Amino acid sequence: MNLDLRLPIGLLFTIxxxxxxxxxxxxxxxxxxxxxxxxxGAVMVLFGGVTLYLGRASART
Amino acid sequence: xxxxxxxxxxxxxxxxxxxxxxxxxxxxxxxSSDFFLAxxxxxxxxxxxxxxxxxxxxxxxxGMAASGAKYGILTSHFYWVGAIPAMVFVGVFMxxxxxxxxxxxxxxxxxxxxxxxxxxxxxxxxxxMTVFSSGISMYAMGALLRLLLGWNLxxxxxxxxxxxxxxxxxxxxxxxxxxxxxxxFLIVFGFAPLVFLGLRDVGGWAGLVARxxxxxxxxxxxxxDAGANPMxxxxxxxxxxxxxxxxxxYWCTDFLVVQRAMAADSMSAARRTPLIAAVPKMLxxxxxxxxxxxxxxxxxxxNPGTAPLLTMTADGTYDYNMALPLMLARxxxxxxxxxxxxxxxxxxxxxxxxxxxxFNTVWTYDIYQxxxxxxxxxxxxxxxxxxATVFGIAISVTTAYVAMRFDNIMDMxxxxxxxxxxxxxxxxxxxxxxxRTTGHGAFWGLVAGTLAAAGHYELTxxxxxxxxxxxxxxxxxxxxxxxxxxxxxxxxxxxxxSITAAVSVMTHPKAAEELTGLVYSLTPRISxxxxxxxxxxxxxxxxxxxxxxxxxxxFW
Numbered sequence: 001m002n003l004d005l006r007l008p009i010g011l012l013f014t015i016x017x018x019x020x021x022x023x024x025x026x027x028x029x030x031x032x033x034x035x036x037x038x039x040x041g042a043v044m045v046l047f048g049g050v051t052l053y054l055g056r057a058s059a060r061t
Numbered sequence: 062x063x064x065x066x067x068x069x070x071x072x073x074x075x076x077x078x079x080x081x082x083x084x085x086x087x088x089x090x091x092x093s094s095d096f097f098l099a100x101x102x103x104x105x106x107x108x109x110x111x112x113x114x115x116x117x118x119x120x121x122x123x124g125m126a127a128s129g130a131k132y133g134i135l136t137s138h139f140y141w142v143g144a145i146p147a148m149v150f151v152g153v154f155m156x157x158x159x160x161x162x163x164x165x166x167x168x169x170x171x172x173x174x175x176x177x178x179x180x181x182x183x184x185x186x187x188x189x190m191t192v193f194s195s196g197i198s199m200y201a202m203g204a205l206l207r208l209l210l211g212w213n214l215x216x217x218x219x220x221x222x223x224x225x226x227x228x229x230x231x232x233x234x235x236x237x238x239x240x241x242x243x244x245x246f247l248i249v250f251g252f253a254p255l256v257f258l259g260l261r262d263v264g265g266w267a268g269l270v271a272r273x274x275x276x277x278x279x280x281x282x283x284x285x286d287a288g289a290n291p292m293x294x295x296x297x298x299x300x301x302x303x304x305x306x307x308x309x310x311y312w313c314t315d316f317l318v319v320q321r322a323m324a325a326d327s328m329s330a331a332r333r334t335p336l337i338a339a340v341p342k343m344l345x346x347x348x349x350x351x352x353x354x355x356x357x358x359x360x361x362x363x364n365p366g367t368a369p370l371l372t373m374t375a376d377g378t379y380d381y382n383m384a385l386p387l388m389l390a391r392x393x394x395x396x397x398x399x400x401x402x403x404x405x406x407x408x409x410x411x412x413x414x415x416x417x418x419x420f421n422t423v424w425t426y427d428i429y430q431x432x433x434x435x436x437x438x439x440x441x442x443x444x445x446x447x448x449a450t451v452f453g454i455a456i457s458v459t460t461a462y463v464a465m466r467f468d469n470i471m472d473m474x475x476x477x478x479x480x481x482x483x484x485x486x487x488x489x490x491x492x493x494x495x496x497r498t499t500g501h502g503a504f505w506g507l508v509a510g511t512l513a514a515a516g517h518y519e520l521t522x523x524x525x526x527x528x529x530x531x532x533x534x535x536x537x538x539x540x541x542x543x544x545x546x547x548x549x550x551x552x553x554x555x556x557x558x559s560i561t562a563a564v565s566v567m568t569h570p571k572a573a574e575e576l577t578g579l580v581y582s583l584t585p586r587i588s589x590x591x592x593x594x595x596x597x598x599x600x601x602x603x604x605x606x607x608x609x610x611x612x613x614x615x616f617w
Contacts, residue, residue, distance in 0.1 A: 008243065013246065016071055019070065019074075023067055027394075029394035032258055032262060036258070036393075036394065043250075047246075
């Protein structure tokens, strides 16, 4: 397998998460007292980042 | 529901990734086996998530939330009684024959194990079923997007068809599998906040329990009597009909899911594929059924100052199919809404791509190569696979338009296909574990089982329900269509099993050397002693089953 699937997954979630974080900071819509875009965007960036890191780490070896 | 630019932007980025994966993988497709079998090079975790995702069509996601609102936690039987045991069985006991025989499809396994007519019967009905179901889901998705967003139905249908066409025609099964995994994560991330916010809003699990009837939060307590639970079926019909016959028939024999495991990079990975898929699968009720139950809670006992969530339809029942979309509309602000809609579209595409890749393989290998144009070059079959992707999707689009015009024809076809599916597992069970089973036995057993399913439907009725087909007689009345469906499957399976066994005894079996690798008693045991313990199928199976039992007890 030549394309490590973790790279596109990591990239997609980092990008989508970052968009939500920016929206959460700028607009900051509150749902039941949570800034959901900011919080969930951050979780997605974290997931995306870890996935990218794992994909790149194994690509180097 | 209104889309802000940010929502459209999120959907567009997802679209770009889906197509991008197809384009990148295009360069890896050299032989037909790259296109149809992903070169048998997929790691276990990727195959496992794709195995799960291919089954997660949009109708599944929306339908499970709808069932959650209609039947409550009883819907989890489709997972904790239905899917999981069957997934464990196919991984531990059946994969050695599917993967080990080097068959390129499930119908091809039937050809190797039995004979040409059994393969033909399975290949042709399966191919018809796949293009048909992808057309139905295409229509369902288009109709939903029109309802929610006011999008043009024709544009939705054609655009989604073109996207799926591009990524499969370019990158074949690998592209479909990669996208299915991407879609799996999108579905999880797209719906998880919904469960959190919904539960929070109804006051947690305890708050939810207080709002819905007691039968909605217990999976087994009311299964003793069909009249006591909203599904209208008792534990035996459910466990045998759904748990054994229908679920094993689907998860163990349907090429749509089995193809993902056949693409795995080793026997060990192929066997672990369904076992890995079983772990997220057992947690999916929390993601797709729970929002439905919450939706019902917010309808019968709305929070002060809010309107009931679900609306009544003309016939006096709630519009259950709107449970998930209305939950998204209530809790998701712009941004998260784009993610939620992307998840819905992703689930739609993964279901459709699963059908299309299964169709192009069965068409090319089991119908075209076998009956129309044998002995052509590998490049020719690769070309045919791409062509089959194009015309398979074209037939699906046509089906979508027929569905738009004639609701009844579609329901009727779905019913007929369910007759064909019901007996299948009996054939595979006998074929894999009883060497004496013959091709004539398998074929006539399948025919008899299909007829038994149709006959059962013709001779029974459901309380207070109309019928799609004119009835011959009414020998028995079921309390619900689910009960009729489960018991029909039990009849079909038993008929197929008995006829297959009876005809097999009377006909001449294949020689033992022809059956090596295809039948349990004639195949050397696969040792997994060289694997670390956590990679052994038996260990994984025990863990998965123990967790499933625990979940059943927890929600008893």
